[in-house]
Amino acid sequence: MGDDVARPAEGRQPAAPVSRGQMARRVRILRAASELGAREGLASVQMHDVAKEAGVAIATLYRYFPSKPYLFMAVLEWHIEQYLGSHEHIAAAEGTDAAAEVAELLITLSVKLLDSPLLASAVALSSFTEYATAVPARIDLVDSALGQAILRLLGADEASETDRSRARLLIYGWWGLFVAMLTEEISTEEAETNMRLAARLLLTP
Template structure:
């Protein structure tokens, strides 16, 4: 289990050199977690692989919870870049399903890393691990964009949040061996159709079918 996050936020890099250093840290952490799993990753090993001083590592990431929540934020940011409005004639819910399915396959292809990120994100205190809030915001924004919800209602936000929470639960169950990839895909499609049928811009027919 990761050490409980210290009650202080991570330092934010400002210069290009500092940003490059932070990227090296995130890459090193991801590589080590993919090979060893969260419990066997030591902060001094991350610093060594990244080529930074241990004090520098702790300045940016006060704990493993901070570090691997940031690794997850980096992964989700790539997912967010893939989120586009649906193609002409494409059902927006199908577009969301495709995004979540593609992301699930990518995450589950490296199960030890996925477990490290998921465990850390669950333990992250939003008051001190600001990347946890950014993950939620990016995930919500990606789904809203694909649904064409430029001005979402409070209900839309709740529905999308529920879908994302369901998705996290499916990934956790897959990582624990309780769901197969086929099960994950089926449940993603079912949860998406049930929850998103009630969104504010759903057609009456779609809402009725859902």
């Protein structure tokens, strides 16, 4: 069975899980894709294998995730949400250095994602694919779990457009450094130094 079987029509929006059962199926799919991606890498993972591993029909898989790149971008977002969920205390504290706190959050997240090199490669490769043409509606990065965590560290309860722009630039900078670490263009130490510098330049008044 090829990956084209039961593929949704071009441009169709992915279904949003509403019931508890639907949310549980979505998580099973994300977990299955994570495990397969970590073992085999993006090229070797087939959508029907993800469906089988998750215990769902291939049509169900495509209903939530219209393409493999879209699926693995969702895997990345899910892993970030899981990481942030285990750090629910993330918030601005009086007297703390916001730039240092944000840099540390992003550095630690990079290290966590790089614990599984094949999965990290899978999500990075997926980010370079033009999946947005098939799924045009994407949220602003600042409204993602990571963007909201950064705003909390900045103490921005009512974020201004400048706050949102800073958070957005930090995420773009972090992602570029993450990919550079993954491809070994720069060392972990260089990436950490650059991330701290970027946070300092963007967040220092």
